[in-house]
Amino acid sequence: MAILFKSTPASIRRWRPFLTQAWPERDLRFWPEIGDRAEVRHALVWHPEPGLLASFPNLKLIVSLGAGVDHILRDPELPAGVPIVRLVDPYMTRAMSEYVVLQVLRLHRQDFVYRIQQAAAEWREHDQKNAAERTVGLLGFGQLGQDAAAKLKALGFDVAGWSRSGRAVPGFTTYGGAPGLNALLRRSEILVSLLPMTPETENILDAGLFARLPHGAGLVNAGRGRQLVEADLLAALDSGQVSAAVLDVFREEPLPPTHPFWRHPRIIVTPHVAAETHPPTATAIIATAIEDFEAGRPVANAIDRDKGY
Amino acid sequence: MAILFKSTPASIRRWRPFLTQAWPERDLRFWPEIGDRAEVRHALVWHPEPGLLASFPNLKLIVSLGAGVDHILRDPELPAGVPIVRLVDPYMTRAMSEYVVLQVLRLHRQDFVYRIQQAAAEWREHDQKNAAERTVGLLGFGQLGQDAAAKLKALGFDVAGWSRSGRAVPGFTTYGGAPGLNALLRRSEILVSLLPMTPETENILDAGLFARLPHGAGLVNAGRGRQLVEADLLAALDSGQVSAAVLDVFREEPLPPTHPFWRHPRIIVTPHVAAETHPPTATAIIATAIEDFEAGRPVANAIDRDKGY
Numbered sequence: 001m002a003i004l005f006k007s008t009p010a011s012i013r014r015w016r017p018f019l020t021q022a023w024p025e026r027d028l029r030f031w032p033e034i035g036d037r038a039e040v041r042h043a044l045v046w047h048p049e050p051g052l053l054a055s056f057p058n059l060k061l062i063v064s065l066g067a068g069v070d071h072i073l074r075d076p077e078l079p080a081g082v083p084i085v086r087l088v089d090p091y092m093t094r095a096m097s098e099y100v101v102l103q104v105l106r107l108h109r110q111d112f113v114y115r116i117q118q119a120a121a122e123w124r125e126h127d128q129k130n131a132a133e134r135t136v137g138l139l140g141f142g143q144l145g146q147d148a149a150a151k152l153k154a155l156g157f158d159v160a161g162w163s164r165s166g167r168a169v170p171g172f173t174t175y176g177g178a179p180g181l182n183a184l185l186r187r188s189e190i191l192v193s194l195l196p197m198t199p200e201t202e203n204i205l206d207a208g209l210f211a212r213l214p215h216g217a218g219l220v221n222a223g224r225g226r227q228l229v230e231a232d233l234l235a236a237l238d239s240g241q242v243s244a245a246v247l248d249v250f251r252e253e254p255l256p257p258t259h260p261f262w263r264h265p266r267i268i269v270t271p272h273v274a275a276e277t278h279p280p281t282a283t284a285i286i287a288t289a290i291e292d293f294e295a296g297r298p299v300a301n302a303i304d305r306d307k308g309y
Numbered sequence: 310m311a312i313l314f315k316s317t318p319a320s321i322r323r324w325r326p327f328l329t330q331a332w333p334e335r336d337l338r339f340w341p342e343i344g345d346r347a348e349v350r351h352a353l354v355w356h357p358e359p360g361l362l363a364s365f366p367n368l369k370l371i372v373s374l375g376a377g378v379d380h381i382l383r384d385p386e387l388p389a390g391v392p393i394v395r396l397v398d399p400y401m402t403r404a405m406s407e408y409v410v411l412q413v414l415r416l417h418r419q420d421f422v423y424r425i426q427q428a429a430a431e432w433r434e435h436d437q438k439n440a441a442e443r444t445v446g447l448l449g450f451g452q453l454g455q456d457a458a459a460k461l462k463a464l465g466f467d468v469a470g471w472s473r474s475g476r477a478v479p480g481f482t483t484y485g486g487a488p489g490l491n492a493l494l495r496r497s498e499i500l501v502s503l504l505p506m507t508p509e510t511e512n513i514l515d516a517g518l519f520a521r522l523p524h525g526a527g528l529v530n531a532g533r534g535r536q537l538v539e540a541d542l543l544a545a546l547d548s549g550q551v552s553a554a555v556l557d558v559f560r561e562e563p564l565p566p567t568h569p570f571w572r573h574p575r576i577i578v579t580p581h582v583a584a585e586t587h588p589p590t591a592t593a594i595i596a597t598a599i600e601d602f603e604a605g606r607p608v609a610n611a612i613d614r615d616k617g618y
Contacts, residue, residue, distance in 0.1 A: 094439050094465055101464060102414035109411055114579050121571040123563035123580045130403050154463040155410060156403055254432035262430040270423050271432045 070197035096275035107218030131156035137188025185212040197224035198308035225250035379506035405584035416527030440465035446497025494521040506533035507617035534559035
């Protein structure tokens with residue numbers, strides 16, 4: 001009855017003291033010290049290499065060490081019957097909302113313009129709208145999207161959300177499906193993507209999508225790097241169709257030092273830090289998931305493999 | 310019964326259409342076309358030169374075209390008995406809150422560190438606290454301070470306010486006077502100044518104040534430039550006592566092109582745009598003030614000359 005923890009060495013150093021303190025009676029195995037693979041019942045993983053999870057013959061539950069599960073579902077040998085739980089931690093949700101609000105305000109308040117002016121020691125004011133006159137569109141309107149939306153609304157922004165299902169959320173205009181996406185894009189002066197990574201969302205942030213935004217729209221991508229067609233973003237910035245972009249996720253992470261995004265005056269790069277995992281709070285959430293699972297109770301945030309999230 | 314409007318030529322161009330449309334029946338005089346000075350009853354002014362207001366023998370009311378009145382009170386020839394009203398416009402209050410929330414989030418989320426890293430194409434994550442674990446101290450806790458405080462609180466920040474009187478504000482810890490200032494500074498990891506410019510607040514942001522903040526605190530000054538001792542800020546940034554500063558106001562505006570603030574990697578300069586006046590909404594507010602005054606009703610936001618705000 002062992003629990004495997006598999007992540008980067010740095011992550012193992014961060015998590016280990018919290019896990020060992022929370023579960024003194026558990027048989028915890030920290031990668032690469034796996035021991036007898038037949039004893040592993042639960043796997044807490046981040047970017048497991050393909051085939052790893054299939055190597056545990058008695059695996060009962062897989063827990064993602066992040067809000068996304070794309071890093072698990074991409075494994076072609078993923079054991080079919082094993083439930084997968086994603087990490088939904090209010091601490092991380094709040095962190096994501098802080099990030100979204102910061103970046104939306106940065107775009108709303110023309111901070112890119114003022115940063116370029118500062119570099120040139122140029123003192124020049126620009127007319128500024130109130131948040132109430134600015135529509136923010138959120139792609140992805142689950143727990144993360146709705147928390148960010150509520151905080152943007154508290155600042156006065158006009159907020160609308162899009163999700164695959166288009167489910168109604170009190171207090172917000174919501175859209176769903178392909179026609180709904182058009183309607184959302186048409187009004188989004190600032191577009192924020194928090195979409196899960198699925199086959200449908202791969203490359204969704206492309207030239208065709210940018211063309212449907214109001215001219216000069218701002219973009220925030222805190223979903224996944226493979227959702228953005230990088231060359232299309234650079235072209236949209238060149239043409240002015242997109243005025244500026246804030247990116248936390250990239251096709252290749254770490255972003256290679258020679259990548260043009262680093263030096264672009266209209267792109268903000270952050271190193272995948274919008275919502276970092278937080279072991280002190282996440283440990284208790286994962287413990288509850290495992291206990292619920294072992295007791296045969298419903299497990300919160302178990303994913304639907306067909307939907308991909 | 311004329312109304313004088315005195316500001317910069319650019320400001321006159323912005324305001325003129327709104328004022329003439331709102332008051333078609335009024336005798337409006339736009340600087341420098343004053344006409345007969347004896348006919349001027351009301352003066353709407355921004356940075357009037359010393360002696361100007363004393364040159365209108367029948368002046369009854371002075372309206373500041375901004376939230377501050379220091380630009381009027383510094384006039385040694387200011388007519389003694391004429392009431393002064395400051396412009397309090399919810400549109401500007403909301404703009405100021407947007408600015409404060411943006412800059413507080415920028416400091417909270419270590420954006421200065423990530424901007425410096427981006428310039429070096431350096432991918433490195435840093436541990437990040439939630440807003441609830443960060444105390445923001447607001448110097449100046451009137452209408453502007455309280456609106457910003459409510460919005461910071463909605464994001465989860467621990468917010469405390471200081472005002473001269475220390476008056477209680479439900480939902481917030483408040484401090485007043487000199488001992489209260491010490492107590493506020495001691496806990497303020499991010500300090501925001503929205504103080505009015507008075508003899509007591511001149512040079513208040515100095516080495517002695519910085520030394521009482523937690524080491525590495527962030528500073529936002531959206532009050533007045535003469536409240537900041539510039540050399541002391543540069544020294545505090547050098548020592549690390551202050552980690553970064555966002556400045557919207559300066560001793561000399563426009564900030565001279567050779568000023569060291571422009572090029573400092575730990576200083577954000579914005580060109581006095583935190584809360585720009587907004588003629589469409591402000592015109593109606595000023596009209597109400599003048600009508601209330603003429604009808605003998607109490608006038609909102611009349612200032613107390615002894616307090617200076």
